[in-house]
Amino acid sequence: MDTVDESLKQHGLRLTPARRQIVEILMNHAYALSQHEIEQKLTLEADRVTVYRTLLTLIEVGLVTKILDERGQRFLLCRGEKKAENAHFKCTDCGHIEAIENSIVLPVALPQGYVLQNHNVLITGTCAVCNENKP
Numbered sequence: 001m002d003t004v005d006e007s008l009k010q011h012g013l014r015l016t017p018a019r020r021q022i023v024e025i026l027m028n029h030a031y032a033l034s035q036h037e038i039e040q041k042l043t044l045e046a047d048r049v050t051v052y053r054t055l056l057t058l059i060e061v062g063l064v065t066k067i068l069d070e071r072g073q074r075f076l077l078c079r080g081e082k083k084a085e086n087a088h089f090k091c092t093d094c095g096h097i098e099a100i101e102n103s104i105v106l107p108v109a110l111p112q113g114y115v116l117q118n119h120n121v122l123i124t125g126t127c128a129v130c131n132e133n134k135p
């Protein structure tokens with residue numbers, strides 16, 4: 001597994017304190033975090049704009065992915081080699097959103113004349129942890 005600094009360097013980014021800490025926080029969570037949750041875990045002084053801009057930069061280089069649901073946007077570290085083929089799974093019990101590696105089989109069937117740029121698949125259900133804890 002890559003370290004925080006290696007991940008930033010591999011994506012051509014300078015090592016700033018905010019980038020290092022935000023990537024570290026995301027690396028330590030298997031599920032997606034809201035900006036507010038990230039801000040609460042930061043130990044360095046960073047205002048909301050700095051956190052948001054840092055997240056945008058990390059998304060731009062493909063290190064972080066943004067997931068939208070009815071609660072707003074959440075951020076998840078991209079893991080694995082075929083990141084583009086990950087779907088996201090949202091547990092309706094605990095609310096955690098995680099990536100399911102290599103879960104999308106490409107190519108997606110599109111009508112003739114359409115060109116795929118990106119896909120954003122959010123699968124809902126209940127996760128293994130919640131299912132284990134059911135009576």
Ligand SMILES: [Zn+2]
Binds near residue numbers: 093095128131
């Ligand atoms: Zn769950």
